[in-house]
Amino acid sequence: MKxxxxxxxxxxxxxxxxxxxTGKIAYHLxxxxxxxxxxxxxxxxxxxxHALREYSFAPGQYSNDFARWAEEGLEExxxxxxxxxxxxxxxxxxxxxxxxxxxxxxDHLKKAVEIRKAAPGREFYFLRNIEIITPTPYxxxxxxxxxxxxxxxxxxxxxxxxxxxxxxxxxxxxxxSDWIQHSLGEEEMARKIDNLDPYFITMDQLKYxxxxxxMGKEI
Amino acid sequence: MHxxxxxxxxxxxxxxxxxxxxxxxxxxLQNLEEIRLLAEKLQGKTVKMVNSTAVGGGVAEMLHRTVPxxxxxxxxxxxxxxxxSGSFFNVTKSFHxxxxxxxxxxxxxxxxxxxxxNEENAKEMSFDEEFIVIHDPQPAALIRxxxxxxxxxxxxxxxxxxxxQPRIWDFLVKYINKYDASIFSAPSFAKELPIPQxxxxxxxxxxxxxxxxxxxxxxxxxxxxxxxxxxxxxxxxISRFDYLKDPLGVLETYHLVKRSTxxxxxxxxxxxxxxxxxxxxxxELQDKASQExxxxxxxxxxxxxxxxxxxxxxxxxxxxxxxxEGFGLTVTEALWKAKPVVAMAVGGIPLQIIHNFTGxxxxxxxxAAYQIRYLxxxxxxxxxxxxxxxxxxxxxxxxxxxxxxxxxxxxxxxxPGENIIQI
Numbered sequence: 351m352k353x354x355x356x357x358x359x360x361x362x363x364x365x366x367x368x369x370x371x372t373g374k375i376a377y378h379l380x381x382x383x384x385x386x387x388x389x390x391x392x393x394x395x396x397x398x399x400h401a402l403r404e405y406s407f408a409p410g411q412y413s414n415d416f417a418r419w420a421e422e423g424l425e426e427x428x429x430x431x432x433x434x435x436x437x438x439x440x441x442x443x444x445x446x447x448x449x450x451x452x453x454x455x456x457d458h459l460k461k462a463v464e465i466r467k468a469a470p471g472r473e474f475y476f477l478r479n480i481e482i483i484t485p486t487p488y489x490x491x492x493x494x495x496x497x498x499x500x501x502x503x504x505x506x507x508x509x510x511x512x513x514x515x516x517x518x519x520x521x522x523x524x525x526x527s528d529w530i531q532h533s534l535g536e537e538e539m540a541r542k543i544d545n546l547d548p549y550f551i552t553m554d555q556l557k558y559x560x561x562x563x564x565m566g567k568e569i
Numbered sequence: 570m571h572x573x574x575x576x577x578x579x580x581x582x583x584x585x586x587x588x589x590x591x592x593x594x595x596x597x598l599q600n601l602e603e604i605r606l607l608a609e610k611l612q613g614k615t616v617k618m619v620n621s622t623a624v625g626g627g628v629a630e631m632l633h634r635t636v637p638x639x640x641x642x643x644x645x646x647x648x649x650x651x652x653x654s655g656s657f658f659n660v661t662k663s664f665h666x667x668x669x670x671x672x673x674x675x676x677x678x679x680x681x682x683x684x685x686x687n688e689e690n691a692k693e694m695s696f697d698e699e700f701i702v703i704h705d706p707q708p709a710a711l712i713r714x715x716x717x718x719x720x721x722x723x724x725x726x727x728x729x730x731x732x733x734q735p736r737i738w739d740f741l742v743k744y745i746n747k748y749d750a751s752i753f754s755a756p757s758f759a760k761e762l763p764i765p766q767x768x769x770x771x772x773x774x775x776x777x778x779x780x781x782x783x784x785x786x787x788x789x790x791x792x793x794x795x796x797x798x799x800x801x802x803x804x805x806x807i808s809r810f811d812y813l814k815d816p817l818g819v820l821e822t823y824h825l826v827k828r829s830t831x832x833x834x835x836x837x838x839x840x841x842x843x844x845x846x847x848x849x850x851x852x853e854l855q856d857k858a859s860q861e862x863x864x865x866x867x868x869x870x871x872x873x874x875x876x877x878x879x880x881x882x883x884x885x886x887x888x889x890x891x892x893x894e895g896f897g898l899t900v901t902e903a904l905w906k907a908k909p910v911v912a913m914a915v916g917g918i919p920l921q922i923i924h925n926f927t928g929x930x931x932x933x934x935x936x937a938a939y940q941i942r943y944l945x946x947x948x949x950x951x952x953x954x955x956x957x958x959x960x961x962x963x964x965x966x967x968x969x970x971x972x973x974x975x976x977x978x979x980x981x982x983x984x985p986g987e988n989i990i991q992i
Contacts, residue, residue, distance in 0.1 A: 366607065366977055367977075368981050369767065371753060371756050397967070411926045432765065475757060480988055480990065482977055483991045486602075
């Protein structure tokens with residue numbers, strides 16, 4: 351059977367983050383929420399997202415920096431659990447994500463009997479990132495080319511197209527599903543890829559699940 | 570000032586060449602490809618690295634390895650070393666201590682020595698490159714040459730400046746503020762500055778003598794050399810003999826562990842010639858441990874990287890019981906060897922050890938002893954922590970990551986004010 355040629359080619363990109371120190375430090379939750387409300391959204395992006403990029407070798411072991419600080423810096427277990435359970439795939443813009451974080455922390459503060467101070471050295475340092483996006487040499491027009499290229503690109507490329515895309519596109523999907531649906535007309539395949547839960551599998555596993563779906567295999 | 574008239578700038582002879590293809594055996598191939606993609610956008614860019622020594626110390630080690638790699642990637646990177654008299658380096662040693670928070674008497678004369686040495690060096694040097702990277706405080710005042718240069722100037726601070734003596738910081742910050750950007754190793758080391766502060770973690774070289782793979786024979790040769798039987802699990806701390814590394818706390822930890830779990834402890838390290846207290850610390854530890862046949866104290870001479878490597882690899886657990894720590898590269902080195910690490914949550918250690926994931930963080934002697942007992946009795950957990958710790962280092966703390974971050978920084982400086990840069 352002749353392979354379907356996409357209406358538009360798909361170019362794989364990759365993104366890298368340079369981390370900038372903002373100089374803003376929270377010693378307890380009141381500081382934290384004040385800064386959280388004002389800080390550049392790229393800081394929220396960084397603290398929520400970077401663990402997914404950095405710890406893909408052990409999925410699910412590390413949720414996000416805010417949850418980790420609540421757990422280890424403040425020993426606020428319930429707050430840590432609520433912050434860790436935020437599903438970033440539910441958010442298509444960072445302001446909405448900021449609002450959710452603020453809501454969780456404010457709710458916790460309302461019920462708190464004391465405002466705990468982080469131990470010296472365990473303060474929260476707000477960082478932000480500068481994202482540098484580079485095209486890879488891989489541009490594809492068929493599913494076969496797509497799966498072959500996907501197998502070769504790095505984790506950062508996968509991350510860029512699968513996680514970052516929601517914020518970039520402002521809608522609840524990823525670049526792969528978007529291209530497969532709109533350029534190849536494979537709606538069901540696009541939906542299956544979008545339904546993958548990437549949080550408790552490694553990036554390699556995610557990659558191979560996407561490839562398996564494209565090849566029509568059961569996963 | 571005296572002794573500053575015959576300044577000769579050092580052109581540095583590079584270490585035996587390790588190429589990117591060597592790193593391809595260690596990091597993911599795709600990560601290497603991504604580094605090459607970034608470097609493609611910076612082909613031919615001229616960069617000058619400047620520091621104060623060609624040999625000895627982490628900065629020189631790092632530059633020996635990274636400069637050839639930058640050039641292999643197609644950038645044009647040079648490395649120059651400033652020269653100075655003994656009095657200049659005595660002054661900068663005092664600066665170094667004061668920036669670390671140690672009480673130091675910094676006189677006006679010392680500030681003058683520093684300024685004059687930098688001026689002399691600046692006269693001898695050219696700054697025609699597109700990027701100038703100045704490492705640490707010793708050459709920081711070279712920034713005065715910026716007026717005659719069109720380069721972007723970057724100050725790379727490798728030391729922990731979280732609690733500096735105000736006099737020295739106030740003096741240096743006047744220079745630092747003139748740079749286009751700064752780099753710190755951890756968020757807590759940074760200060761409030763009007764220039765951007767980027768975070769680049771220190772990195773280890775997997776091919777260095779301290780980190781390279783060793784054979785069983787090599788490891789055993791070192792244990793034999795020090796007369797340490799390989800008959801029971803070994804718990805090791807590699808540190809200088811310094812109260813801040815808590816050697817007596819390590820001994821107490823040993824006592825607590827030994828009550829229930831048989832093992833050996835090794836405390837291995839050197840004494841620093843510029844730290845008169847270290848000999849006292851060593852003697853105190855030797856005295857207190859004199860009856861303990863399973864507590865081994867090894868005074869290592871300088872350049873004992875091979876021995877350190879072998880001792881770490883012979884160990885079942887690495888302990889870092891420090892009361893204060895900079896970034897803690899001995900922890901990084903242990904993690905790279907896939908060793909479970911039990912460490913105090915101080916300095917840069919929590920950046921490397923995520924509790925119960927890439928190692929164990931503790932806060933007390935009792936906590937350290939408890940966790941060591943736990944890991945000695947649960948080797949599967951210890952193995953998993955070691956493996957995750959190694960992956961963490963592979964991703965974040967190897968020289969190739971450092972290389973990538975520098976490339977990102979150069980790209981960023983060419984796109985001022987942009988948060989998302991498409992190249």
